[in-house]
Amino acid sequence: MNSVSTATSPRQQTLHVHRPGQDQWWRHAVIYQIYPRSFADARGDGVGDLRGIASRLDHLAALGVDAVWLSPFYRSPQRDAGYDVSDYRDVDPRFGTLEDADAMIARAHELDLKVIVDLVPNHTSDQHVWFQQALAAGPGSPERSRYIFREGSGELGEDPPNNWQSSFGGSAWTRVKARPDAPGSAWAEDGQWYLHLFDSSQPDLNWENPEVRAELESVLQFWLDRGVDGFRIDVAHGLVKEPGLPDWSGSVSMVTGVDEPPPEETQGSTLPGTLPGHPPMYDQEGVHEIYRSWRRVLENHPGEQILVAEAWVEPLERLARYVRSDEMNQAFNFSFLVTPWSAPRLRTVIAESYEVNDEVGAPTTWVLSNHDVVRHASRLGLAETGKGPNGIGIGDPQPDAELGLRRARAASLLMLGLPGSAYIYQGEELGLPEHTALPDDAREDPTFARTDGAEKGRDGCRVPIPWEADAPAFGFSPTGESWLPQPEEWSAYAVDAQTGVQGSTLEFYRTVLRLRRELVLGLGSSQWEPTFGDLASDGDVIAVVNTAEGREDVLVLANLGSEPVQLPDGWQVKLSSGPMSGDDGRTVPTDTAVWATR
Ligand code: TEU
Numbered sequence: 001m002n003s004v005s006t007a008t009s010p011r012q013q014t015l016h017v018h019r020p021g022q023d024q025w026w027r028h029a030v031i032y033q034i035y036p037r038s039f040a041d042a043r044g045d046g047v048g049d050l051r052g053i054a055s056r057l058d059h060l061a062a063l064g065v066d067a068v069w070l071s072p073f074y075r076s077p078q079r080d081a082g083y084d085v086s087d088y089r090d091v092d093p094r095f096g097t098l099e100d101a102d103a104m105i106a107r108a109h110e111l112d113l114k115v116i117v118d119l120v121p122n123h124t125s126d127q128h129v130w131f132q133q134a135l136a137a138g139p140g141s142p143e144r145s146r147y148i149f150r151e152g153s154g155e156l157g158e159d160p161p162n163n164w165q166s167s168f169g170g171s172a173w174t175r176v177k178a179r180p181d182a183p184g185s186a187w188a189e190d191g192q193w194y195l196h197l198f199d200s201s202q203p204d205l206n207w208e209n210p211e212v213r214a215e216l217e218s219v220l221q222f223w224l225d226r227g228v229d230g231f232r233i234d235v236a237h238g239l240v241k242e243p244g245l246p247d248w249s250g251s252v253s254m255v256t257g258v259d260e261p262p263p264e265e266t267q268g269s270t271l272p273g274t275l276p277g278h279p280p281m282y283d284q285e286g287v288h289e290i291y292r293s294w295r296r297v298l299e300n301h302p303g304e305q306i307l308v309a310e311a312w313v314e315p316l317e318r319l320a321r322y323v324r325s326d327e328m329n330q331a332f333n334f335s336f337l338v339t340p341w342s343a344p345r346l347r348t349v350i351a352e353s354y355e356v357n358d359e360v361g362a363p364t365t366w367v368l369s370n371h372d373v374v375r376h377a378s379r380l381g382l383a384e385t386g387k388g389p390n391g392i393g394i395g396d397p398q399p400d401a402e403l404g405l406r407r408a409r410a411a412s413l414l415m416l417g418l419p420g421s422a423y424i425y426q427g428e429e430l431g432l433p434e435h436t437a438l439p440d441d442a443r444e445d446p447t448f449a450r451t452d453g454a455e456k457g458r459d460g461c462r463v464p465i466p467w468e469a470d471a472p473a474f475g476f477s478p479t480g481e482s483w484l485p486q487p488e489e490w491s492a493y494a495v496d497a498q499t500g501v502q503g504s505t506l507e508f509y510r511t512v513l514r515l516r517r518e519l520v521l522g523l524g525s526s527q528w529e530p531t532f533g534d535l536a537s538d539g540d541v542i543a544v545v546n547t548a549e550g551r552e553d554v555l556v557l558a559n560l561g562s563e564p565v566q567l568p569d570g571w572q573v574k575l576s577s578g579p580m581s582g583d584d585g586r587t588v589p590t591d592t593a594v595w596a597t598r
Contacts (some may be wrong), residue, residue: 015526015544016354016364016419026230026306026329026421027363028522029066030513031116033425035371036073036095037081037483038464038476046473046481048464050091050100054107056467059495063429063506064513067114069232069308071371073101077127079201080446081371081462083118083234084125088219098226105227114229116308121216122235123202131203135176139190146212147203148195148241149176161193163247164281166200169450172281174200195245197238197281199446207239207290220297230306230329233291236322237311240286248280283313291327306330316349316356323362330421333365337373338387341380341407343540343560347528350418350544354526357420364420368411369428375461378434380407390447391456392436403591405431409508409577410558410593416512417546417556417595419524424509427465430493431505434460435484442484459484466494511575515595524548529555531568541565558593571596 040052050073060068072082073095082092091101108115124131130146137143139151150161152175160173173193195204205212220231291307298305309322309331322331339349357364368376374388381404382388383397392398408431415422438459440448445457463484464476469491472480491497498504516522529543540561546554554574559565567573567586576594581587588594 013527018525031067032065034070041477044479046483050096050104054104061111069116072118086125086127116230119231120234122238126201149192168447224301232308236309237283240284242280320356341385366415367423369425375434377408393456413577413593414558429509435463466490469494469497552597555596559588570598
C-alpha cells in the first residue's frame, strides 16, 4: 500500500517541501522542445533550419517559456533524424552553419530564453570519421576499440556475438562484410560484428576507452564555449554495457522501455545492486562516474549550465540516481508520461516522483509529449491510454480527437501547476494531434522499416507545425515544401488562427504559463488537498495544493471520473482547462482540470 496516497493525517498529506536556496532556474523552468526539422524552414527546402528557428523564437518568448531544448542539428546523414551524428562540432548543412547556430543562441538570449542542446554520446553515425577509420584499420586496432567490435559466434562466426536486439527492431549486431550499402573501399571484409542498440547506421561507442571519454568531454566544452545553457543527454542509461556482454532475451523497444521481462531461464545481469532480469545494456553502475566527471566540466565553466538525462529507467528510484547532487541536474520523468489516464495511477507516480527526487535534492520534472511518442492530445484519446503504440497508421484504431484534446488540456494544466520543471513539445501549445494517416511511403523513422511496418514509428508526431492558416505549408516554409505532409485540418491549429481567440489552446497555454510564472508555482511546496478524503485516495480526483510564503495558495485539481465534482469550499476558480459547469460555475466536469485560489 502506498503510504502517501492513503494518507490521512495532515503531515502525511505532504508531497514536497521547497527548500530555501533551491531556486536555480532549472528547478522550475518550463522548457520547450524544438524539433529542428519541423519547426520553421527559412530556406524553403521543406526541412526546418536554424535561421527559421531564430526567426520564430519570439513566439516562444510570448508563450512564456524559460528555455528551449533543440533536438540534434549536427552534421549527420539523417538516418535517425540527426540522432546519428557524423561531426559533433559542426552544423548539418540542411540546418545551416555554425554561424547560424551562434546567431540562434544569441537571439534566444536576447529574448531571455536559455538554450539546451542535445548530446548523443551512446553512438555515432557510421559516417563519423572514427567509424570509417575503424573499418579501415581492421580487428584489434586502436581505431576499432573506440566502438564495440566482436567476433561472431557459430563455427565460422556467422552468428551475432550475442542475442541482443536493437530498440528499432532486428539484431543489435551487424556484420562488417554483410552490410549491403557499405561504402566500398573503406569497407572491411574481416567479418567482425559491431554493436548498435539502435539502427545499423548508429554504431555504439566503447565507453571503456579513455579516448572516447576525452572526446565527448571536449565536445561538451566546444558547445559550452559557444554559449549553450545545457545538454540533454540522449540514451543516458546506455553508455556502459555489462562486461562480457551476456545474453539477455528481454526486449527493449522504443517508447515502451522494457517490454518483456526475460524468461526465468535467461541469463540476466549478475552485477550487485542491479534488479533481477536487469538488461545488461542499460542502467549499469559505470554510467554514473561519467556524469560525475561531466558535472565537473560544467562547474568549471562560468554560468549555470545543466545536464538532463534522457534515460528510460524504472523504477523512479533508479532514475533518481542520475540526478544525485554531483551528477545530472534533471531527468525526464517518463514514468509520468506513460501513466494511463487514471487518477490513482497518476497520484501514485506524482507522489513517488517527489519522494525519490527530494531524497537526492533534485527537482522533479514533468513531460507528456516529445518526438518519440504519440502526441498526448491523441494518446489520451485512445481506448487504452498509457504509453501508447509506437505510431498510428490508417488501419489502426484511431484516437477520439475531441476526448484527447479535452484530456490533454487537463493533463497539461495539472502538470504545469505542480512544483518542478516541465517540458512542452512543439505544437502541444496548439493542441496539435498526432498525424495518424501518413502514407507508408512518406515514413522515415527507421523503426518502420526495421520492424517490417509492424511499428508505424515516430513520424506522426514529427510533422512540421502550422504557423499561418492560409499560407503554403501553413507558414512552415515559404515555398510550401514540407518533408512530411501536413493534414489539411491543421489550418485550424495554426498559430495565427488561435492568437487572440478566447478559449483557444494557444491562449490557454499563454495564460497558464503567465500565471505559473507570476505565482512562481514551479518553486512551490505541495500537499494533497484533504477535502476529498477517500475520494482523493481511492477516487477519480487529483487535488494538490501548491503553496509558498508570500502568495496565495493554489489548488490544482483534475477530475478524471465520469461524474462532475464540486470545488471544495473557500476556493475560487482562477483558470480551467475547459468550461466549468453548475449554476455557480463551481462544478468541475469530467476530464477537466482547474486552478483555484483562496
Ligand atoms: O531515444 C532513446 C530511447 O527512447 C531509448 O532510450 C529507448 O526508449 C530505450 O532504449 C527503451 O528503454 C533517443 C532519441 O530520443 C530518439 O529519437 C533516438 O532515435 C534514439 O535516442 C537513438 O539516438
